[in-house]
Structure formats: C-alpha cells, structure tokens
Amino acid sequence: MPNTTRNDADESAAMTLPIEARLEAIREALHGHSSAMLVAEPGAGKTTRVPLALLDAEWCRGQRLLLLEPRRVAARLAAARMAETLSEPVGQTVGVRMRGESRVSERTRLEVVTQGVLTRMLQEDPLLEGIAGIIFDEFHERSLDADLGLALALDAQTVRDDLRLLVMSATLDVEALTAALGAGTPVIDCPGRQHPVVTRYRPPGARLEAERHQAAVVEEALASEGGDILVILPGVGEIRRLGRRLAERLSSSVVIHELHGRMPLAAQRQALMPDAEGRRRVVLATAIAESSVTVDGVRQVIDAGRERLPVHQVRTGLTRLETRRVNRASADQRRGRAGRQAPGVCYRLWSEEQPLAADREPEIRQSDLMPLAFELARWGITDPAALTWVTPPAPAALAAGRAGLVRLGVLDDAHRLTRFGNGCTRWPVHPRMAVMLERAGQLEASALACGLVALLEGSDGDDERDLAEALQRRFASPGDHRRWRRDAERLATIARVRLETPDMAALGELLALAWPERIAQCIEPGRFRLASGGRARLPETHPLAHAPLLVAAELDGERGGGRIFRAAKLSVAGLESLYPEARQWRDHLEWSDARGELVGERRRGLGAVVLERGPLHDKPPEAVRRALLEALARRGDLSFGDEAEQLRGRVALLRRHLGDAWPDWSDETLLATLDTWLGPYLDGIKRLDEVARLPFERILLDRLDWSLRVRLDELAPSRLEVPSGSRIRLDYRGETPVLAVKLQEVFGWQQTPRLVEGRVAPRLHLLSPARRPLQVTEDLASFWANGYPEVRKEMRGRYPKHPWPEDPLTSPATARTKRRG
Numbered sequence: 091m092p093n094t095t096r097n098d099a100d101e102s103a104a105m106t107l108p109i110e111a112r113l114e115a116i117r118e119a120l121h122g123h124s125s126a127m128l129v130a131e132p133g134a135g136k137t138t139r140v141p142l143a144l145l146d147a148e149w150c151r152g153q154r155l156l157l158l159e160p161r162r163v164a165a166r167l168a169a170a171r172m173a174e175t176l177s178e179p180v181g182q183t184v185g186v187r188m189r190g191e192s193r194v195s196e197r198t199r200l201e202v203v204t205q206g207v208l209t210r211m212l213q214e215d216p217l218l219e220g221i222a223g224i225i226f227d228e229f230h231e232r233s234l235d236a237d238l239g240l241a242l243a244l245d246a247q248t249v250r251d252d253l254r255l256l257v258m259s260a261t262l263d264v265e266a267l268t269a270a271l272g273a274g275t276p277v278i279d280c281p282g283r284q285h286p287v288v289t290r291y292r293p294p295g296a297r298l299e300a301e302r303h304q305a306a307v308v309e310e311a312l313a314s315e316g317g318d319i320l321v322i323l324p325g326v327g328e329i330r331r332l333g334r335r336l337a338e339r340l341s342s343s344v345v346i347h348e349l350h351g352r353m354p355l356a357a358q359r360q361a362l363m364p365d366a367e368g369r370r371r372v373v374l375a376t377a378i379a380e381s382s383v384t385v386d387g388v389r390q391v392i393d394a395g396r397e398r399l400p401v402h403q404v405r406t407g408l409t410r411l412e413t414r415r416v417n418r419a420s421a422d423q424r425r426g427r428a429g430r431q432a433p434g435v436c437y438r439l440w441s442e443e444q445p446l447a448a449d450r451e452p453e454i455r456q457s458d459l460m461p462l463a464f465e466l467a468r469w470g471i472t473d474p475a476a477l478t479w480v481t482p483p484a485p486a487a488l489a490a491g492r493a494g495l496v497r498l499g500v501l502d503d504a505h506r507l508t509r510f511g512n513g514c515t516r517w518p519v520h521p522r523m524a525v526m527l528e529r530a531g532q533l534e535a536s537a538l539a540c541g542l543v544a545l546l547e548g549s550d551g552d553d554e555r556d557l558a559e560a561l562q563r564r565f566a567s568p569g570d571h572r573r574w575r576r577d578a579e580r581l582a583t584i585a586r587v588r589l590e591t592p593d594m595a596a597l598g599e600l601l602a603l604a605w606p607e608r609i610a611q612c613i614e615p616g617r618f619r620l621a622s623g624g625r626a627r628l629p630e631t632h633p634l635a636h637a638p639l640l641v642a643a644e645l646d647g648e649r650g651g652g653r654i655f656r657a658a659k660l661s662v663a664g665l666e667s668l669y670p671e672a673r674q675w676r677d678h679l680e681w682s683d684a685r686g687e688l689v690g691e692r693r694r695g696l697g698a699v700v701l702e703r704g705p706l707h708d709k710p711p712e713a714v715r716r717a718l719l720e721a722l723a724r725r726g727d728l729s730f731g732d733e734a735e736q737l738r739g740r741v742a743l744l745r746r747h748l749g750d751a752w753p754d755w756s757d758e759t760l761l762a763t764l765d766t767w768l769g770p771y772l773d774g775i776k777r778l779d780e781v782a783r784l785p786f787e788r789i790l791l792d793r794l795d796w797s798l799r800v801r802l803d804e805l806a807p808s809r810l811e812v813p814s815g816s817r818i819r820l821d822y823r824g825e826t827p828v829l830a831v832k833l834q835e836v837f838g839w840q841q842t843p844r845l846v847e848g849r850v851a852p853r854l855h856l857l858s859p860a861r862r863p864l865q866v867t868e869d870l871a872s873f874w875a876n877g878y879p880e881v882r883k884e885m886r887g888r889y890p891k892h893p894w895p896e897d898p899l900t901s902p903a904t905a906r907t908k909r910r911g
Contacts, residue, residue: 107134107135107139108130108131108133108134108135108280108281108282109130109134109135109136109139109140109280110135110139111280112128112130112278112280113139113140113143115278116128116140116143116144116256116278117143117144117147119276119278120144120147120149120223120254120256121147121148121149122276123274123275123276124247124251124252124253124254124255125247125254125255125256125257125271125272125275126254126255126256126257126275126276126277126278127256127257127258127262127264127267127268127271127275127276127277127278128140128256128257128258128259128277128278128280129258129259129260129261129262129264129277129278129279129280130258130259130260130279130280130282131260131280131281131282131284131426132260132282132284132423132426132427132429132430133282133284133426133429133430134260134280134281134282136227136258136280137157137159137164137168137227137258138168138171138172138175140225140256140258141155141157141172141200141202141225142172142175142176142184142200144223144225144256145183145199145200147222149222149223149252149254150222150223150254153199153220153221153222154198154199154200154201154220154221154222155199155200155201155221155222155223155224155225156201156203156208156211156221156223156224156225157200157201157202157203157225157227158203158204158205158208158224158225158226158227158236158239159202159203159204159205159227159228160204160205160227160228160231160233160236161204161351161378162188162204162351163351163358163359163362163378164228165186165188165202165203165204166186166202167362168202168227169184169185169186169193169202172184172200172202180193181193181194181195181198182195182197182198183197183198183199183200184198184199184200184202185198185200185201185202186201186202186203187201187202187203187204187207188203188204188207189204189206189207189518189577190573190576190577190580191576204235205233205235205236205239206235208224208235208239208243209235209238209239209242209465210518212239212242212243212246212469213465213468213469213515216242216246216249216469217246217249217250218243218246218250218253221253222252222253222254223253223254223255223256224239224243224253224254224255224256225256225258226239226240226255226256226257226258227258227259228258228259229257229258229259229262229267230259230260230261230262230419230449230450231259231450232450232451232452232453232454232480232481233453234453234454234457234459234461234462237452237453237454237479237480237481238454238462238465240255240257240270240480241477241478241479241480242465242469242477243255244270244271244477244478245469245477245478255271257271260282260423260426261419261422261423261449263449263480264277266480266481267480269480270478270479270480282426284426284429284430285429285430285431285432285433285434286429286433286434287425287426287428287429287433287434287435287436288433288434288435288436289425289435289436289438290435290436290437290438291437291438291440291441291442292307292310292437292438292439293439293440293441293444294439300328300394301328301331301332301335302335303439304321304323304332304392304394304439305332305335305336305339307392307437307439308321308332308336308340308372308392309339309340310437311390311392311435311437312340312344312370312372314435315389315390315434315435316389317370317387317388317389317390317432317434318364318370318371318372318373318385318386318387318388318389318390319370319371319372319373319388319389319390319391319392320373320375320385320388320390320391320392320427320428321372321373321374321375321391321392321394322375322376322377322391322392322393322394322424322427323374323375323376323394323396324376324377324394324396324397324398324413325376325398325411325413326348326350326352326376328394329348329350329374329375329376330348332374333346333348333374336372340372343369343370344369344370344371344372345365345369345370345371345372346371346372346374347360347361347371347372347373347374348361348373348374348375349361349362349373349374349375349376349378349385350375350376350378351376351378361373361375361385362384362385362386363386364386364387371387373385373388376398377397377420384427384430384431385427386431387431388427388428388430388431388434389428389431389432389433389434389435390428390434390435390436390437391424391425391427391428391434391435391436391437392436392437392439393416393421393424393425393436393437393438393439394439395415395416395421395438395439395440395444396413396414396415396416397413397414397416397420398411398412398413398414399411399412399414399456400412400456400457401456411646415440415444415446415447416446417446417447417448417449417450418446418447418448418449419448419449419450420450421438421446424436425438452480452481454479454481454482454483454484455481455484455487457487458487458491459483459484459487459488459490459491460490460491460492460494460495460520460521460522461491461520461521462483462488462491463488463491463492463494463495463501463505464491464495464500464501464511464514464521466505467495467500467501467505467506467507467511468507468515472504472505472506474488475750482750484754484758484759485754485759486754486756486758486759486761486762486763489762489763490762492505494607495511495521497606497607498521498522498525498604498606499511499525500514500521500524500525510528513528514527514528516584517581517584519543519547519581520547522604522605523543523546523547523604525603525604526539526542526543526600526601526603526604527539527540527543527581527584527585529603530585530596530600530603531585533596533599533600534596535592535593535596535599535600536582536585536587537582537585537587537588537589537590537592538561538592538593538594538596538597538600539581539585539600540578540579540581540582540585540587540589541561541564541565541574541578541589541592542557542561542597542600542601543577543578543581544574544575544577544578544581545557545560545561545564545574546643546644546656547577548573548574548577556633557597557643557656557657557658558594558597558658561594561597562591562594564578565589565590565591565592566591568589575589597658597659598639598640598641598658598659598660598661598664599660599664599667599668601641601642601643601657601658601660602641602660602664602665602668602669603668605641605642605643606621606668606669606696606697607620607621607622607697608620608621608622608641608642608643608645609621609639609640609641609660609665609696609697609699610626610639610640610641610642610654610657610699611638611639611698611699611700612635612636612637612638612639612640615630615635615636616628616629616630616632616635617651618640618642618654619698619699620642620652620697620698620699621696621697621698621699622697622698623697623698623720623724624651624652625651625652626642626645626651626652626653626654627651627652627653627654628653628654628657634657634658634659637659638662639659639660639661639662639665639699640654640657640658640659640660641657641658641660642654642656642657643655643656643657643658644656644657662701665696665699665701669696671696672694672695672696672699672701673694674694675692675693675694675704676692676693676694677690677692677706677708677709677710677713678690678691678692678693678706678713678717679706679709679713679714679716679717680717680720680721681717681718681720681721681778686777687777688709688714688717688718688776688777690706690709690713691703691704691705691706692704692705692706709776711773714772714775714776715769715772715773715775718772718775718776718778718781719764719765719768719769719772721778722761722764722768722778722781723761723762723764726757726761728757728760728761728786729782730786730787731786731787733786733787734786734787734790735823736808736821736822736823737787737790737791738755738790738822739821739822739823739824739827740802740806740808740822741753741755741790741794741802741806742755742756742822743806743822743827743845743846743850744802744805744806744846747846747849747850748805748846748847751798752798753793753794755790767789767790767793768781768784768789771784771789805845805846805847806820806822806827806845806846807820807845808820810829810843810852812831812835812836812839812903813835813836813837813838813839813903814834814835814836814837814903814904814905815903815905816831816835816905818830818831818835820852826850826852826853826868827845827850827852827853828852828853828854828855829843829852829853829854829855830855830857830861830863831854831855831856831857832856832857832858832859832861832905833856833857833858833864833865833881834859834892834893834903834904834905835903835904835905836854836856836870836903837893837895837898837899837901837902837903837904838898838899838900838901838902838903839870839903840870840871840874840899841870841871842854842867842868842869842870842871851868851869852868853866853867853868854866854867854868854870854873856873858885858889859889859891859892859907860889864881864885865877865881874898874899878898882894882896891907892907
C-alpha cells in the first residue's frame, strides 16, 4: 500500500470538500444570529475547514475562536491539520489547550480545546472576554462536559449577545437543540464526501467464542478486499484478546495496532498513519475511532456492535461499566469510516434484523453528577432550571451529587460553596480529588496527594492494583512515566510543594478524605462492608484481602457486590482522626428480613463500618423511622399498589408531553427522596408490612401542586366515557395509555379519542363479548374501514346475541345483548 500521508490527501482534495459549498451560508447564519447548527455528514470536512473560515468573519476580527473536541487525540490532530494548512506550527494562529498541555501564543486566534477546558475557562471568566465564538464539534456524543459547557455558554450569552455558538455533528437532535438555542436558529445541512460502502452482516453462530468469530471475519476481510481494516470493539480487554488471537494466526505481512485512550499519544498517532513499510494493518480500536479521527488507509470496518459505557447508580453511589448494543447513529458513524477515502466494506457482527436504538443516551442522564453539582455551585446556580439545557440533569442524580458534596464539606445545605469549597476550586480535577488535595496539607502529605491524584486520574497503569507499589515506582523513576510526572508536577505547582519521594503512610487516609463512603471493613477474607452499606470484594489471594479496614479507590457497581480494583489500608486511629464522629456511640436500627422485625444495637463507627457494639434497650421513634426508610431504599421496591401506579403513570405521561412542571415520580427519584415525601407518614409505624398498607395514591396526590391537581383529570382522566355511556378505566402503566373496551360500546366513535390536549391517542383494546382482544389499534377510523368487516364476519356467528351491524358508525353503542337491548 502506498505510504501517503493524510495531510497530502487533504491538500490535494481541500477545494473539493463538500463543506466548501456551505461556508458562506455558515458565515451568513452567524452574522445574523447568535447561534447556529451544522449537520454535516462524515467526510464533509467540517472540523478543519469551518473554524478557519470563520476567523475572517466580521464578528470575529481581533478576537479568538474556541473549537471543542470530545477527545484529546482528536483535538491534537485537528489543530495539527489546520496549522499545516496555514504552513505554521501549532501554537501560532492555531493553538491547542487541554489539561496539562497548552500550546498557544499571543498570535493564537483559534484554540482547539477539550470539552472540560471550556467549563474551566467559563468559570474563570464568565464573559469569555476576547472570545468571539465557540464551536461545539461532534456534539452528538452528548458528553456531560459538552452539555454543561453549552448550558453555561448560553447563560453567558444573556450578558454577551455578541458571543456566537455553532453546534456541529453528523447527527444532531435538531428539535431538542432548537428548544435550547432558540426558535429560528439556522440549521445548515451539508452532505459528506462519502464513498460507497457495502454492508455485510456476519452474526456469530451459537456458542461461538467472540474472539474466534471476530478473527474469522478479519481473515475474511483480508482475503476478499484490499486496504487496511479497522475493528471497533467495546473495550481494551476485547482489543487485547483479539490481538493475541490474530498475532497467532496472521502472517508478518500484516501489522496489528491498538487504538484506545489508555495508550501513549505517540502510539495513538502511529496507529492512525499508514505503515512505514507498506504492510497491511489491522487497527483494533474502541469507540475513539467512531468519529473525529480518520484512520488513514482504512477501506474496511468490522463493527462488533457493542459499546461500553459507565452508568452511575444513584442508590449505591457506584458506577458500573455496562456493555450495550451500539445505537443506530453510532453504527452509521462507524460504517462511514470505511468510505472516508475510497469505496469500502463494513462488516457488522450482528444480524440485519437486530433492532437498534436511534441515539446514544446523553451522559447527563447516566453519569455521576457530583462534578456537575460542583460546577453549578461555582457558577452561582442553586436551581438548575435557571440554565437552558438540551437535556436537563436527572433530579435524583443531581440530588445525590449535591448530598455527596455536602458530606465532604464542599457545599452547604443551600447548595452553595462553603469557604472550604471555594478553596477546592483551584484544583482542575474531580471534586473528590480536590477535597483530597485541599486537605492533604493537614496530613503533611501534599506531595503524596499530588502523585496519587495524577495516578488515579491518568490513563496509564490501569492494571496496577497495588497503589503504594505503583506510586513508589513512579516517584523513583518519573522519567519512565512522563504523563504521570507532568500531571503530578502541575498539581505540585499549585500546592507549592516539591515532588519528592514521600512517605506512603498517609495513603489510606488520603483516599478516605475523598471517599469516606468507600471505607470498608473486612467481614471475611476478601469480603468487605462499605461505610455506605454496600458490599465489595477482593480475590482471597490479594495482599489486602485480610485487612481489617481499607479504602477502595476504584471499584465497580456489579450486582451482588462491587469488585475492588485499587485500595489501601486504613488504621482505626487514622479513621478516627479524620472522622471524629466515629468515636461517638449511636443508636442503630435496621430491618432484619430473617427475623421480620427491626433489630437494634448501639454502635460506634462510620456508617456501616462498626468499630464497637453494645446493646440497645429502647427504640427511639426517629431511629425507627430512619431504619424503615433505609430498608425501603435498600429493597428498591415500594409496592405501591394499583391505584398509586396508575396515578404515577398518568403524571409520567403528562411530564413526557408537557414538561418538567409535572413532577418526576420515577422509582429512582422516589427512592432517592423517601425522607421528603414518605418520612412524614411513618409516625407510629414499626414494620415494613405496615408501610405497604399506606395510602400511597393520596400521599402522592398531596404532593401535587393544586394548579396541576385540578388539571390532572382533564388532561389524563382515570376513566373515559365511551358512546355506550359506560365510564371505562384507562390503564396508564405503560408508555401509551390503554383503553380496554367491548367493541359494541364504541359504535359511533369515528375517531380515536385524544388525551393530553390532543397530543396522545390511547391504544384501544377492542374486546369480544367474552372480553378477549379482537383488535389493538390507535387508529379507530382505519379499523372501521379495514378491520371491522373481517371481525364482523368471524364474530357474528360466534356471538349471535350481540349486535354486529354493517355500519358501526351509525349504530347505537351498547353494553347489552340484543335481547336485553
């Protein structure tokens, strides 16, 4: 294969990029509007051509532009390509800025930044003086940082109406973005420079090991087509397993590369370029290769059809990595990689009939929202509704994030920054890490904290379980861990300490400062109880498997107990010095499923970590109430009963169609706020079966604003009057309300009735006289015209006592038989 570089290809084809024909429209849109959207298909050239074209716009002269990229490697590549277009090095007209790296100068007019950098820039300068506009690239990925950055930028626009915003991607939710950016926001569409791509489906056979199937398709692709091959897999583990199998089976004329975020940047760049010796390449990549990045020479894509996403669990406070089927928008992006530079082939490792969700769920709906809560407090926002969101944060997840910051002393009860919290804002890290760094001086362990945070937030060393050993190795040989050294030195500069080899004695205490709820007590070898009440585990052969106390720095949220990946020992004295409340005796009650009653004792410790026990002779009412709430939250099932479930379904329907004025009564939110809405009704109750008998429907109705309560029956009635005069109950337990009614009772109804101001048609289950479904429809007019004649022909002989008229639209509706009618 010829060794042509990507930049040579760009130079020869720059003027033929599809985006060239849209540049003037983009300039005009932003001349007359503060915001615009660009929907540009893969290969259009939007990332490198649009920002440079806007530098000459009248509204941009003398100022800078920011281009946001979702990943570091994409930011570097975009900056390098644009700088080369100008025959300049990065750092002159085009610069790049990300955490731990800044190549900008006084001459820089276009800064390519990663998404978290924008939030920090806005927090430090809310008006973004000198910035003419912000370009959000690949917004379809819907990262938490991108959503927050857009919300803050829109807020800044209320003061700076000259600040331009451009949102770009190959796939955008134009309706949702229009609601956020404002009606009348221009939308520019641009086709891509996409060569034809043939799609071939290769689902795995029954019981066929994934790597064997993937390797077989790689070999098929090598034998049948030319060019390099990009294999997109869910994670690093899958990449390495397939890599080992391919290394055993492929000849030396094929070179295998990995491409993922844990790799050094030099290795990432090498994976993106053609082989220097002209060999064919198989690039095994995570979703990093899905968009923004072009892998040169690729003519074939093999898509495993899976993606791995972190999903935060509000109830446990843990994050579980979930492997899910890829969504349709992402699958189309992956397919497009094969046609970027020439006609190609995409092998999909699933069946053609397999349904895919349309889009990826926004990160703001499934992430830990503690960082978001921290940034909102820094911005001075206590009510998130004060900002304009494409997707608003989930109330329960935001409440959990805020509660965590209150426990750490970062926020007060009104969700404002405390004095300590203000001190934490100087650290460009997760707020938990900021707490550790801010308090490390009290332990005389600032240098250790800087090295620890650099290790935990970095991408190298992910397989190292022994934190003390990993840190000692880095402090002893920092030249072997350049990225760690750079990040640690940056933090040490803020802390004003020298990065010298420290004593490791305070390691466990530092972790306990950041994660008090992850302090864990050994209950048997390798099994631990977390202070939060959850369970976690280590292999019994692990050096810490018998430690009386430890702190888990990294663990997942697997069902049945999280797996601990990194931890450090903690002494009782260390625990008590950090958290003096651990010395205090407290009354403790909890529900025992085995005994079917509340069991009480006096305890000394922190949360579920018990250092000492004693008998409890009385059961204070507040302790009883608290124990019942904790038992209900732990069970995760409130057993509302049918009436309350119907009410919840009605309100959920109205919230979906009419907005957030209607409350969120989802399981997740109600379980996270039990104390608020259920706590006041628990006086005198001592058993869970008594809780189950509470009038949940009335309790929830009492929480509904009166203005909404009076409209509830109008918008989503519990019963609907049908032409026979009967009032039939609607079933709201699913996404669509269901009206199950005998067919004869709806004679005369020409159209399906409508709910929610005419926005929703219930699904009609038209029943036989024996109350068995004859037809399910949301289009009654179509049923009368097309389905009813067949139903009449079949049913009139089976149920002769019931009317089956030829014209049901003019016949009287009835709930009775002919004889009684």
